[in-house]
Amino acid sequence: MKKKQFTALTLICIFTFAATAAFAAPAAISIATGGTSGTYYPIGGAIAAAVSKNPAINATAETGNAAVANTNLVAEGEIEVAFSQADVTAWAYNGELMFEGRPLKNIKTIAALYPETIQLVISKEAGIKTLADLKGKKIGLGAPGSGT
16 A cells, blocks of 8 residues: 555656646746847857757847957846857956956856957058057957957
8 A cells, every 4th residue: 555655646746846847937048149240149049049949948149249248248147148259258257458357257168169260451552561560550340349
């Protein structure tokens, strides 16, 4: 008799857990990317779609202002996951450059997705041949808060 009671109690626990899990709301995770015209946004959308195949997770890609701004969002607890550049993440963790005096020790790296290169487009008339020649010149670096 005790074996039947134990089996019945075990089955009740299993079905209760299964029913609760089936009706529990999925965990919401937001991924800060970059602007919709950049590479971060479509890759973030693809990652969100892949992660959301797990019924316990509902991930969404959110437009963001890229590396620096995204790193701050994670550090401040405003978003769970974000795209950033390796150098920006290292500077943030060590409290260097734009993060001077405030090391962000509560950030972690998940993966390096791809190498990022910067391309410079300069008119021939500018006479710029090396990076050092850019000193004192006005240049466009991309969106504010980006790693560029």
